[in-house]
Amino acid sequence: MPGIDAGGGKTLFDKVFDAHVVVRREDGQCLLWIDRHFLHEGSFHAFNKLKDRDAEVTRPDLTFGIEDHYVPTRTRDLSKIDPAIRGMIEQLRGNSERHGLRLFDLDDPGQGIVHVVGPEQGLTLPGLTMVCGDSHTATHGAFGAIAFGIGASEVAHVLMTQTLWQKKPKRMRVTVDGTLAPGVTAKDIALSIIAKIGADGAAGHAIEYAGSAIRGLSMEGRLTLCNLSIEAGGRCGMVAPDQTTVDYLRGRPFAPQGEAFEAAAKDWLALASDPDAVFDREVLFDATEIAPVVTWGITPEDASPITATVPDPEQIADPARAAQVRDALDYMDIRPGQSLTDIRIDRVFIGSCTNSRIEDIRAAAAILAGRKAKVPGLVSPGSMLVKKQAEEEGLDRIIRDAGLEWVDAGCSMCVGMNGDLVPPGERCASTTNRNFRGRQGPGSRTHLMSPAMVAAAAVTGHLTDMRQLMREPVSAGN
Amino acid sequence: MKPFKTLDAIACPLPQSNVDTDQLIPARFMKRSRADGYGGFLLYDLRFDENGEPKTDCPLNDTIRQGAQILVSRRNFGSGSSREAAVYALVDYGVSCVIAPSYGDIFASNAVNNGLLPAVISEEDCEALLAGLQDGADTATVDLEALTIRCANLVVPFTVDPVWRTKLLNGWDDIDLTRSHSEAIAAFAAADRERRPWMQPNRPTTAKPEA
Numbered sequence: 001m002p003g004i005d006a007g008g009g010k011t012l013f014d015k016v017f018d019a020h021v022v023v024r025r026e027d028g029q030c031l032l033w034i035d036r037h038f039l040h041e042g043s044f045h046a047f048n049k050l051k052d053r054d055a056e057v058t059r060p061d062l063t064f065g066i067e068d069h070y071v072p073t074r075t076r077d078l079s080k081i082d083p084a085i086r087g088m089i090e091q092l093r094g095n096s097e098r099h100g101l102r103l104f105d106l107d108d109p110g111q112g113i114v115h116v117v118g119p120e121q122g123l124t125l126p127g128l129t130m131v132c133g134d135s136h137t138a139t140h141g142a143f144g145a146i147a148f149g150i151g152a153s154e155v156a157h158v159l160m161t162q163t164l165w166q167k168k169p170k171r172m173r174v175t176v177d178g179t180l181a182p183g184v185t186a187k188d189i190a191l192s193i194i195a196k197i198g199a200d201g202a203a204g205h206a207i208e209y210a211g212s213a214i215r216g217l218s219m220e221g222r223l224t225l226c227n228l229s230i231e232a233g234g235r236c237g238m239v240a241p242d243q244t245t246v247d248y249l250r251g252r253p254f255a256p257q258g259e260a261f262e263a264a265a266k267d268w269l270a271l272a273s274d275p276d277a278v279f280d281r282e283v284l285f286d287a288t289e290i291a292p293v294v295t296w297g298i299t300p301e302d303a304s305p306i307t308a309t310v311p312d313p314e315q316i317a318d319p320a321r322a323a324q325v326r327d328a329l330d331y332m333d334i335r336p337g338q339s340l341t342d343i344r345i346d347r348v349f350i351g352s353c354t355n356s357r358i359e360d361i362r363a364a365a366a367i368l369a370g371r372k373a374k375v376p377g378l379v380s381p382g383s384m385l386v387k388k389q390a391e392e393e394g395l396d397r398i399i400r401d402a403g404l405e406w407v408d409a410g411c412s413m414c415v416g417m418n419g420d421l422v423p424p425g426e427r428c429a430s431t432t433n434r435n436f437r438g439r440q441g442p443g444s445r446t447h448l449m450s451p452a453m454v455a456a457a458a459v460t461g462h463l464t465d466m467r468q469l470m471r472e473p474v475s476a477g478n
Numbered sequence: 479m480k481p482f483k484t485l486d487a488i489a490c491p492l493p494q495s496n497v498d499t500d501q502l503i504p505a506r507f508m509k510r511s512r513a514d515g516y517g518g519f520l521l522y523d524l525r526f527d528e529n530g531e532p533k534t535d536c537p538l539n540d541t542i543r544q545g546a547q548i549l550v551s552r553r554n555f556g557s558g559s560s561r562e563a564a565v566y567a568l569v570d571y572g573v574s575c576v577i578a579p580s581y582g583d584i585f586a587s588n589a590v591n592n593g594l595l596p597a598v599i600s601e602e603d604c605e606a607l608l609a610g611l612q613d614g615a616d617t618a619t620v621d622l623e624a625l626t627i628r629c630a631n632l633v634v635p636f637t638v639d640p641v642w643r644t645k646l647l648n649g650w651d652d653i654d655l656t657r658s659h660s661e662a663i664a665a666f667a668a669a670d671r672e673r674r675p676w677m678q679p680n681r682p683t684t685a686k687p688e689a
Contacts (some may be wrong), residue, residue: 019673022662022663022666023659025661026602027640027641027644028641029641031659031662031663033663033666033667033670035677036679042508042561044485045512045562045563048512049526053653061678061679062679070509084509085509085510088509122680123679125676125677128677133560133562134560135558135559135560135584136560137560148584149559149560149584150560150584150587151561151562151563151565151584151587151588151591152562152563152588153562153588153591153592153652154587154591156653157652157653157656160653160656161653161656161657161660161663162663163656163663165652165655165656167639167641176592195668198554199496199554199557200553200557200580200582202553203554203580203581203582203583204583230558230584233554233557233580233582233583235583246640253680253682254679254680254681254682255680256675256676257679257680260675261676262675263675264676267674268677298496299496299498299557300555320495320552320553320601320605324494324495324496327494371596377609415505415559416505416506417505417506417508424528434498434500434558434559436498436500436501436558437498437500437501437523438500438501438523439500439505440506442504442506442523442528443528
């Protein structure tokens with residue numbers, strides 16, 4: 001594509017990275033041009049740095065604010081919420097206004113979680129460099145963009161210069177070939193990868209996902225997969241653009257329109273790793289061997305197929321890993337050898353940048369339809385547009401009839417910043433991305449899984465193989 | 479930023495892997511102003527019980543570890559969220575160096591931007607250092623010029639990205655450096671507009687796509 005060196009032996013990552021290098025230093029540091037910068041309420045540290053320097057936002061046209069981390073999900077009336085939380089939202093509003101930024105605020109029909117809104121609005125495009133002060137920015141790589149999370153100092157740097165100093169990471173290709181069994185989703189692929197390579201298995205690497213199972217995923221599935229790249233320690237995750245990508249983007253409001261779109265699509269479809277491209281590391285998976293996965297511990301690498309039992313630390317040869325597992329089981333209050341399906345839960349959550357898109361809501365509703373949940377739970381769609389569409393399809397009614405709460409869009413119970421918390425000691429089946437100690441609230445216990453698996457757990461009150469509740473074949477890979 | 483050359487200070491063992499950023503600073507403290515200092519929130523749920531009383535099993539609460547400026551931990555330290563507040567909590571507590579076999583990439587980058595050294599050592603040396611500290615050693619010396627750590631009778635090498643080493647040794651700030659390239663940045667942006675006209679976001683009058 002124009003501006004991207006098509007020389008032989010390059011990976012997709014190399015092509016996009018090289019096209020954004022403004023300055024290349026002898027020590028390997030590159031000053032990288034940034035095409036999109038998303039900000040949420042946590043950006044206040046960065047704006048304070050601008051204030052200290054009396055600096056302006058250099059490219060407000062490429063910078064977008066989104067209210068998601070702290071927003072209430074049961075009301076949109078800020079006068080009714082905790083003043084400290086309201087203050088976080090008001091700070092973002094003030095900073096956005098001061099610097100002339102387009103803000104997706106609570107009154108905007110497109111408001112939602114940044115990593116749901118970007119793709120949905122067509123702000124995310126193939127071949128872009130994208131950053132946000134949020135580690136799950138890797139999500140946007142589903143479109144063939146280089147997208148990664150940055151800290152507040154880097155946010156300030158991008159605001160002031162529209163660039164970032166980066167050293168090119170190593171390249172890793174994860175190939176998943178074959179057809180997924182019915183009910184097995186992108187979430188199960190991702191958790192299987194993390195369980196195999198470890199929560200730091202991709203540290204220092206940019207991941208490219210390839211293979212027939214990946215090509216077969218919808219954009220929603222690819223977003224879920226790339227989202228979890230960070231949970232394997234990856235700097236970012238990417239899928240090469242194809243017709244699925246182009247079809248998703250056509251007509252999105254911030255994407256090019258008309259002839260400009262068709263011209264762009266031609267450039268995007270040319271973006272792929274060369275056949276002779278060399279990766280620093282290659283990992284292969286057989287899609288037919290992947291089953292629905294749940295986590296049982298306190299890092300996403302503590303994941304097993306739902307048909308398995310809780311591991312026994314006494315059987316683990318590596319003493320450091322055995323200690324880690326012992327510690328995890330102690331925190332999670334489960335026993336070695338216990339069947340995963342015997343683990344009872346207190347609550348469910350369906351939402352977050354990992355699994356809150358329309359297909360996720362549909363998958364959960366397919367299991368919940370005509371059934372009652374045995375435990376309470378919250379369903380928070382990823383954006384107000386997802387919410388609207390789900391309501392048009394009648395999914396909200398299915399969810400409410402099952403006894404779960406249907407609320408507005410935000411990061412909600414994934415991180416609990418808005419007050420949507422799992423109470424201390426309670427166990428939650430969750431579609432989110434982190435089962436860290438206390439992530440969903442002090443003393444909370446989290447089991448990660450796909451939306452259909454969470455719905456199944458809600459219906460039975462314990463971790464459950466959703467395939468036993470499937471009424472008819474669910475299309476693979478959603 | 480203050481240059482980092484050598485550090486001779488109290489060291490504290492934290493013998494856990496995957497000390498994630500949610501543990502380094504729980505989300506509920508992140509609404510606070512940095513001006514008040516984040517040190518009190520460092521590893522809060524590890525250091526304090528439900529009543530806010532210090533936990534006796536947390537090494538950071540040991541009398542001999544008070545004032546620790548060096549932490550030694552296991553693999554994948556700082557994994558998880560990009561919250562720079564995790565680094566602020568360490569720095570405001572007084573920590574200037576973390577020693578571990580591996581780090582979350584974003585955490586390590588944030589650390590360097592705040593003058594905190596993320597020193598990488600082998601798993602084997604890490605276990606030896608942890609054992610030395612747990613046997614009663616209370617200080618360590620980190621030499622960023624020589625890339626060595628001394629603790630009791632141990633001398634172990636460590637690594638850090640050479641670019642980060644230079645930045646830490648000099649206490650450099652990226653923004654001033656970047657501004658010296660402002661002409662190159664402007665030239666890139668102008669040429670890029672020709673190369674990739676589609677990069678510029680469309681400005682819709684209404685924004686109502688389907689989900």
